[in-house]
Amino acid sequence: xxxxxxxxxxxxxxxxxxxxxxxxxxxxxxxxxxxxxxxxxxxxxxxxxxxxxxxxxxxxxxxxxxxxxxxxxxxxxxxxxxxxxxxxxxxxxxxxxxxxxxxxxxxxxxxxxxxxxxxxxxxxxxxxxxxxxxxxxxxxxxxxxxxxxxxxxxxxxxxxxxxxxxxxxxxxxxxxxxxxxxxxxxxxxxxxxxxxxxxxxxxxxxxxxxxxxxxxxxxxxxxxxxxxxxxxxxxxxxxxxxxxxxxxxxxxxxxxxxxxxxxxxxxxxxxxxxxxxxxxxxxxxxxxxxxxxxxxxxxxxxxxxxxxxxxxxxxxxxxxxxxxxxxxxxxxxxxxxxxxxxxxxxxxxxxxxxxxxxxxxxxxxxxxxxxxxxxxxxxxxxxxxxxxxxxxxxxxxxxxxxxxxxxxxxxxxxxxxxxxxxxxxx
Amino acid sequence: xxxxxxxxxxxxxxxxxxxxxxxxxxxxxxxxxxxxxxxxxxxxxxxxxxxxxxxxxxxxxxxxxxxxxxxxxxxxxxxxxxxxxxxxxxxxxxxxxxxxxxxxxxxxxxxxxxxxxxxxxxxxxxxxxxxxxxxxxxxxxxxxxxxxxxxxxxxxxxxxxxxxxxxxxxxxxxxxxxxxxxxxxxxxxxxxxxxxxxxxxxxxxxxxxxxxxxxxxxxxxxxxxxxxxxxxxxxxxxxxxxxxxxxxxxxxxxxxxxxxxxxxxxxxxxxxxxxxxxxxxxxxxxxxxxxxxxxxxxxxxxxxxxxxxxxxxxxxxxxxxxxxxxxxxxxxxxxxxxxxxxxxxxxxxxxxxxxxxxxxxxxxxxxxxxxxxxxxxxxxxxxxxxxxxxxxxxxxxxxxxxxxxxxxxxxxxxxxxxxxxxxxxx
Numbered sequence: 146x147x148x149x150x151x152x153x154x155x156x157x158x159x160x161x162x163x164x165x166x167x168x169x170x171x172x173x174x175x176x177x178x179x180x181x182x183x184x185x186x187x188x189x190x191x192x193x194x195x196x197x198x199x200x201x202x203x204x205x206x207x208x209x210x211x212x213x214x215x216x217x218x219x220x221x222x223x224x225x226x227x228x229x230x231x232x233x234x235x236x237x238x239x240x241x242x243x244x245x246x247x248x249x250x251x252x253x254x255x256x257x258x259x260x261x262x263x264x265x266x267x268x269x270x271x272x273x274x275x276x277x278x279x280x281x282x283x284x285x286x287x288x289x290x291x292x293x294x295x296x297x298x299x300x301x302x303x304x305x306x307x308x309x310x311x312x313x314x315x316x317x318x319x320x321x322x323x324x325x326x327x328x329x330x331x332x333x334x335x336x337x338x339x340x341x342x343x344x345x346x347x348x349x350x351x352x353x354x355x356x357x358x359x360x361x362x363x364x365x366x367x368x369x370x371x372x373x374x375x376x377x378x379x380x381x382x383x384x385x386x387x388x389x390x391x392x393x394x395x396x397x398x399x400x401x402x403x404x405x406x407x408x409x410x411x412x413x414x415x416x417x418x419x420x421x422x423x424x425x426x427x428x429x430x431x432x433x434x435x436x437x438x439x440x441x442x443x444x445x446x447x448x449x450x451x452x453x454x455x456x457x458x459x460x461x462x463x464x465x466x467x468x469x470x471x472x473x474x475x476x477x478x479x480x481x482x483x484x485x486x487x488x489x490x491x492x493x494x495x496x497x498x499x500x501x502x503x504x505x506x507x508x509x510x511x512x513x514x515x516x517x518x519x520x521x522x523x524x525x526x527x528x529x530x531x532x533x534x535x536x537x538x539x540x541x542x543x544x545x546x547x548x549x550x551x552x553x554x555x556x557x558x559x560x561x562x563x564x565x566x567x568x569x570x571x
Numbered sequence: 572x573x574x575x576x577x578x579x580x581x582x583x584x585x586x587x588x589x590x591x592x593x594x595x596x597x598x599x600x601x602x603x604x605x606x607x608x609x610x611x612x613x614x615x616x617x618x619x620x621x622x623x624x625x626x627x628x629x630x631x632x633x634x635x636x637x638x639x640x641x642x643x644x645x646x647x648x649x650x651x652x653x654x655x656x657x658x659x660x661x662x663x664x665x666x667x668x669x670x671x672x673x674x675x676x677x678x679x680x681x682x683x684x685x686x687x688x689x690x691x692x693x694x695x696x697x698x699x700x701x702x703x704x705x706x707x708x709x710x711x712x713x714x715x716x717x718x719x720x721x722x723x724x725x726x727x728x729x730x731x732x733x734x735x736x737x738x739x740x741x742x743x744x745x746x747x748x749x750x751x752x753x754x755x756x757x758x759x760x761x762x763x764x765x766x767x768x769x770x771x772x773x774x775x776x777x778x779x780x781x782x783x784x785x786x787x788x789x790x791x792x793x794x795x796x797x798x799x800x801x802x803x804x805x806x807x808x809x810x811x812x813x814x815x816x817x818x819x820x821x822x823x824x825x826x827x828x829x830x831x832x833x834x835x836x837x838x839x840x841x842x843x844x845x846x847x848x849x850x851x852x853x854x855x856x857x858x859x860x861x862x863x864x865x866x867x868x869x870x871x872x873x874x875x876x877x878x879x880x881x882x883x884x885x886x887x888x889x890x891x892x893x894x895x896x897x898x899x900x901x902x903x904x905x906x907x908x909x910x911x912x913x914x915x916x917x918x919x920x921x922x923x924x925x926x927x928x929x930x931x932x933x934x935x936x937x938x939x940x941x942x943x944x945x946x947x948x949x950x951x952x953x954x955x956x957x958x959x960x961x962x963x964x965x966x967x968x969x970x971x972x973x974x975x976x977x978x979x980x981x982x983x984x985x986x987x988x989x990x991x992x993x994x995x996x997x
Contacts, residue, residue, distance in 0.1 A: 169835075225783060226775040227686045254682040259790050260653045264771050266834070267693035267827030304834035341777055345690050346831075349652040351767055351792055353863055353940075355834045357651060364685050366777055386819055393814040395832045401693030402828035405772075406821045408694070408730035408781045409595075437779055514779075 172301045196243035199236065199308035199361075201315035203246035206323075208232070211251070218333060221367035230324035230338065230365045234316050237347075238306045240357040247316055249323060252364065258349035262356035268346030269401040270299035273513045274467075275337040276321050276365070276567065278329045279557025284321060284567040286340075287555050289314050291467040296342055299398040304355035305344050313342060313361075320363050321567045328365070335556060339368040339514075371514055372548075374420060377521025377538025378510060380435055381419035382493060383410060389424040389434060390462050396433075397461040404437065411436065421510070423493070423523055426462055430493040433462055435520065438512030439469040442496060443484075443543050445504040450485055453543065457488040468511040468551070471563065475550050484543065493525050500530045507541035508532045517548040598727045622669035625662065625734035625787075627741035629672035632749075634658070637677070644759060647793035656750035656764065656791045660742050663773075664732045666783040673742055675749060678790065684775035688782035694772030695827040696725035699939045700893070701763040702747050702791070702993065704755045705983025710747060710993040712766075713981050715740050717893040722768055725824040730781035731770050739768060739787075746789050747993045754791070761982060765794040765940075797940055798974075800846060803947025803964030804936060806861055807845035808919060809836060815850040815860060816888050822859075823887040830863065837862065847936070849919070849949055852888055856919040859888055861946065864938030865895040868922060869910075869969050871930040876911055879969065883914040894937040894977070897989065901976050910969065919951050926956045933967035934958045943974040 209231045216228055229252045236247040262268045272292040277285045293310035301307055317340060329338050342363045346356030383389065387410050389403065390396020396403060410422050421436030432440055433456050441455045453476055458465050476486045499505040508520040519541065521534035535541045540548060554561040635657045642654055655678045662673040688694045698718040703711045719736035727733055743766060755764050768789045772782030809815065813836050815829065816822020822829060836848050847862030858866055859882050867881045879902055884891050902912045925931040934946040945967065947960035959967045966974060980987040 222776070226684075227777045229686065233685060252685070254684050256680040256682050258652075258680050259659060259678070259769070259788055260655065260767075260792065264689060264695055264769060265697050265767070265827055266830035267695065268831045268834070269690055269693065271691050302835065303831050304838060339777065341686075341691070343685070343690060350648070351653045351765065351794070353830055353834070353837075355838050362685055366686065368777065388817065388819040391814065391817040391820065393812055394817065400832065401691055402832050404692035404779055405694045405729050406826065406828050408692070408779070409728065411779075412730060412781050 169298065169301050172307050173297060196241075197245070199244040199247075199312045201247060201312045201319065204234070204316065204319055205246060205248050207248060207250040208323075209251035212327075215328065215330070216367065218336070219369075221369045227366040227368075230328040232320060232324050233365075234320050234363040236316075236361040238359040238361065240306075244306075244308065244361075249320065255360070257347065260349040260351055262346030262348050262350065265351065266346070266353060267400070267402045267405070268303055268305060268356050268359075269344065270296065270303050270305060270399055271341055271343040271401070272296045272299075272399060274317075274340050275368075275513060275555075276325060276329060276340060277337045277555045277557075278331065278334050279555075280334045281557035282331050282334070283557050284325045284329060284569060285555060285557060285564045286317065286321070286567060287565075288467050288471065288563045289317055289565055291470070292342070293317075295399060295465065295467075296344070299400050300344050302395055302398040303400045303402075305346060305359050308361070317342065317363055318565075318567055320365060322569060324365055325567055326569050337368075337555075338365050340365050368514065370516070372516035372518045373539060374518070375538060377519045377532075377534035377540075378421065378435070378515075379419045379522040380421055380423040380520060380524070381414040381417060382423045382430075382523065382525040383425050388426055389422075391426070392460045392462055394462070396463055397458070397465060399464065403464075407437075419522075419524060423525075425493055431490050432456060432493060432496065434464065435510040436515070437464075438510035438515045438518065439463065439466040440520075441472070441509050441511060442491075442499070442505065443507035443541070444496075444499040445506060447502075447504070451483060451506065451543075452485045452487050453480075454487045454489065454491055457490060466512055468513060468516065471551060472511050472517070472547055475547060479550070480543070480546075493523075496523065497525065497528065497530060500532070505530070505532055507534070507544050509540070509544045509547075517544060517551065519544050595724060595727050598733050599723060622667075623671070625670040625673075625738040627673060627738045627745065630660070630742065630745055631672060631674050633674060633676040634749075635677035638753075641754065641756070642793065644762070645795075647795045653792040653794075656754040658746060658750050659791075660746050660789040662742075662787040664785040664787065666732075670732075670734065670787075675746065681786070683773065686775040686777055688772030688774050688776065691777065692772070692779060693826070693828045693831075694729055694731060694782050694785075695770065696722065696729050696731060696825055697767055697769040697827070698722045698725075698825060700743075700766050701794075701939060701981075702751060702755060702766060703763045703981045703983075704757065704760050705981075706760045707983035708757050708760070709983050710751045710755060710995060711981060711983060711990045712743065712747070712993060713991075714893050714897065714989045715743055715991055717896070718768070719743075721825060721891065721893075722770070725826050726770050728821055728824040729826045729828070731772060731785050734787070743768065743789055744991075744993055746791060748995060750791055751993055752995050763794075763981075764791050766791050794940065796942070798942035798944045799965060800944070801964060803945045803958075803960035803966075804847065804861070804941075805845045805948040806847055806849040806946060806950070807840040807843060808849045808856075808949065808951040809851050814852055815848075817852070818886045818888055820888070822889055823884070823891060825890065829890075833863075845950060849951075851919055857916050858882060858919055858922065860890065861936040862941070863890075864936035864941045864944065865889065865892040866946075867898070867935050867937060868917075868925070868931065869933035869967070870922075870925040871932060873928075873930070877909060877932065877969075878911045878913050879906075880913045880915065880917055883916065892938055894939060894942065897977060898937050898943070898973055901973060905976070906969070906972075919949075922949065923951065923954065923956060926958070931956070931958055933960070933970050935966070935970045935973075943970060943977065945970050
């Protein structure tokens with residue numbers, strides 16, 4: 146078996162440099178091209194007549210015979226476990242046959258062999274999005290297309306199968322059409338459920354290889370609101386001996402491998418009285434993410450300009466948050482007269498300096514779980530940075546304006562293309 | 572809740588720098604101190620009377636009623652799935668009660684909730700070791716204490732519970748005492764089974780947090796020998812846009828998060844005719860690991876000295892392989908007169924230069940799965956490095972000598988403290 150690479154000169158060397166991103170882009174482009182309901186479309190890069198594409202229109206319904214009781218408003222856990230709705234959607238995939246027909250069925254346990262790929266090699270990825278009960282009575286998702294596109298990217302990055310993102314979006318909406326009316330009833334306007342599309346490698350094989358079997362599933366749970374801790378969010382910077390992600394890694398993908406390894410530092414920070422880690426990167430201490438959220442500061446430049454600043458996406462160290470991109474878009478659309486919106490690298494020393502010179506105005510974390518969460522305090526190596534965060538840590542003015550605009554879209558205060566209404570029977 | 576950090580000055584800043592490694596070392600030291608069978612020992616850092624320590628002496632036996640047939644010699648898979656032995660050992664853990672009594676029971680599927688921590692956040696770690704049927708008829712493990720100590724380190728690093736490594740070792744031996752005689756019978760001298768101790772976070776909770784419930788299990792499977800691909804192993808260097816691990820990360824721990832993300836590049840390399848990725852690190856292209864094995868070169872210095880060189884452990888980017896440390900120890904003990912043994916950083920350019928100057932003598936990968944595997948070829952950005960690997964790629968002289976010494980220890984050719992005999996009934 147002579148390596149074929151030796152037979153191609155010239156640009157082969159260049160191709161070697163970006164093998165990973167080109168593989169990811171290649172497979173995502175295939176999916177965009179074949180984004181249709183036709184069976185026999187390409188999955189995993191090879192067009193084969195008997196390899197079926199993910200097809201939401203094939204969804205079968207197997208309703209629960211044991212509907213559970215709705216928990217009281219505000220109850221989100223049962224004995225430390227997440228409370229989920231009555232149903233889930235599952236779809237099996239194999240390299241040989243592609244995607245089976247999706248099934249909506251009672252929420253309950255899986256069986257997995259002890260040799261399953263996901264239990265050993267972290268062949269897993271997920272998304273997190275919320276469904277909101279609007280003050281106008283409607284049920285809405287917020288930009289679910291973005292989550293579904295990112296799920297495809299994460300799946301390909303972790304060697305799980307590809308799929309047309311639009312089909313996943315349809316499945317999410319189908320699950321919510323069934324469980325939404327009961328689990329997020331109209332008398333709970335202003336509250337939400339948390340949706341968790343997940344994919345895992347299920348092949349029972351200890352060889353270190355891309356799994357030939359996988360399971361896509363969608364579950365829906367309660368989650369406590371986390372956007373307003375009393376006094377604002379307190380961050381502890383990451384220690385020198387731990388970074389979350391790195392250029393050339395997978396920090397931009399929503400894969401399990403970004404989360405488990407971060408728990409140790411988070412637990413230590415919580416034991417010291419902080420909510421989350423502010424993850425620094427590189428020798429200069431670039432600010433990247435706050436916990437599993439994107440991180441923003443608002444400061445004045447020495448020239449007196451107000452800037453909203455957040456880390457850039459180009460080196461793929463941070464997650465391209467849906468809330469992040471929405472904040473940036475709204476700020477550019479509605480605040481451009483007063484504020485500059487800047488995606489650039491900046492360091493913890495820049496933040497300390499701005500604080501020392503009285504130029505640090507606000508800071509917040511953005512993400513689906515924490516929504517827009519004002520940050521009042523950052524601890525960095527024995528030093529404490531205090532940040533204005535409004536009365537009781539509820540948020541300073543710019544943070545609050547951005548948050549209100551998003552709340553209005555999510556809860557139907559305004560009609561906006563980002564708010565996707567879930568059809569309900571009555 | 573005022574962060575306590577502000578109240579302690581001075582060394583607090585220093586402590587912040589190595590929070591992770593100090594947390595890991597702290598918990599491992601606790602276990603070393605409490606390494607006993609007494610119930611009520613510390614688990615997870617808190618000594619509580621009702622929190623039970625892992626205790627192999629409490630093992631219960633539930634033998635299979637449906638013993639399976641032994642596969643033919645050389646058959647290692649069934650329809651793409653790993654073939655496992657009749658039994659497995661499982662032990663449940665909870666933060667509240669500590670470790671339950673271990674159970675030996677029929678090998679079979681688990682049930683896990685779709686919300687289980689391991690399926691979302693890669694709260695998982697494992698070990699790999701082999702059991703060998705000696706030419707003297709005995710069943711042996713190779714340095715199982717090393718695997719058990721590393722398993723503890725990995726577990727703590729990924730926020731799973733701690734345990735006394737010696738108890739895990741006893742459980743491994745117990746499983747092999749039961750399944751070894753049948754699944755690795757005396758007429759299969761010179762062959763092996765593959766043991767996979769695994770731990771997973773089982774708490775059914777979507778919050779990003781250290782799991783409060785976990786499952787430790789030990790399974791045993793067949794695996795094809797991988798130490799002698801025809802013509803030697805062929806490596807493709809990692810692309811610029813993908814590194815395996817990084818200083819400050821978790822490359823030194825055997826956690827799932829190191830494996831899933833590497834599959835994409837490995838699949839691409841295999842499609843191009845290579846066996847594994849040679850993982851380079853940093854701007855200079857330091858050689859770190861070959862696939863999931865440690866990587867060695869043997870070269871002559873310009874002064875004419877023969878050196879065995881491999882990457883160092885100190886920046887925690889590579890796995891501290893049991894085979895790696897055994898190779899280094901044997902070489903230092905038996906080859907020191909003729910060869911220098913060096914653990915240091917070296918780059919792919921150093922290897923290319925040695926090759927161009929005719930100084931590159933041998934190269935091999937070392938690990939449990941690949942054992943000692945001669946490397947004959949490295950492809951780096953359009954360039955091919957050919958390495959002497961003996962006739963048919965079976966290995967050059969130093970590689971073969973090291974391999975033979977290890978084979979002798981594993982298969983009972985010599986009596987050596989690294990070979991731990993498993994007691995069998997007859």
